[in-house]
Amino acid sequence: MKELTYAQAINEAMCEEMERDANVFMMGEDIAEYCGAFGVSRGMLEKFGKDRIMNTPIAEQSYVGAAIGAAMAGMRPIVELMFSDFMCVCFDELVNEAPKMRFMFGGKVKVPMVMRTAAGAGTGAAAQHSQSLEACLTHFPGLKVVIPSTPYDAKGLLKTAIRDDNPVMFLEQKTLYRTKGMIPEEEYTIPLGVADVKREGSDLSIITYGRMVQMSLQAADKLAEDGIHVEVVDLRSLLPLDRESIIRSVKKTHRALIVHEAVQFGGFGGEVVGQIADSEAFYYLDAPIRRLGALSCPIPFNPNLERETFPTVEKIITQVKSLL
Structure with missing residues (x-):
């Protein structure tokens, strides 16, 4: 085993897949010399050159469209959107083109592309660079949506996403980039649509994903001091969704709290409630x-106001105790 940060795990996954398959390449704004806004592609330009690590103009609609064409032609592009909020600029390509092509061509065309992007708040990036928009993405059949919470999951899920013959939205919550975790030296992959029970419990199920997994685990540690044993289920991918793991956990604990960073109204938590x-x-x-x-x-720029906008460890504990 070795210790890597979340960002390093993503970098390693991309490097391994580019070494394994010459059709894999990366494109996005400032990803080459500058290594991306969060430094995730550090060292990749030197390793693979400008033909495979391609800087693009500030024109999301154009380069996402180009990636779709490349994927249809047999390549496997990894597209980096600097912030997930920018998906609004290329929404037509993202939800009206990429997910529908394989269906509309009767399976004769594949669109094997991964859209990586930094999502979520916690860095003081304010209202237009801090949103969590995963719920709207899950509304479009044909598009897969993945949100890893640990370096181990990030690497294994990204390798699987790159090998998938369908478009995958890979959302990386930006406050996780510097978190560390242990990763096997040998190659591994994690299948999409398989949740992970990060902590076993018997009194209540917290169903969550992304950076809220870490907060939920912290809350579970504190609740255990009061004799409350919470189970934390990390969905890892929202589409496909591991419905069976959700149901199994709720049947075991008899109570459920769904926690996510996105706005509660209209958020993905409503879908989980419906599934239960x-x-x-x-x-x-x-x-x-x-x-x-x-x-x-809208997400405030002020760090104190921003913090109060989202779930916290204390808020999670309060909700758990109210349900008990």
């Missing part, structure tokens, strides 16, 4: 299903 309510797990519930997400307001 539509399953046999509903009849095991001893309390209402509850959601905890961000407030319905």
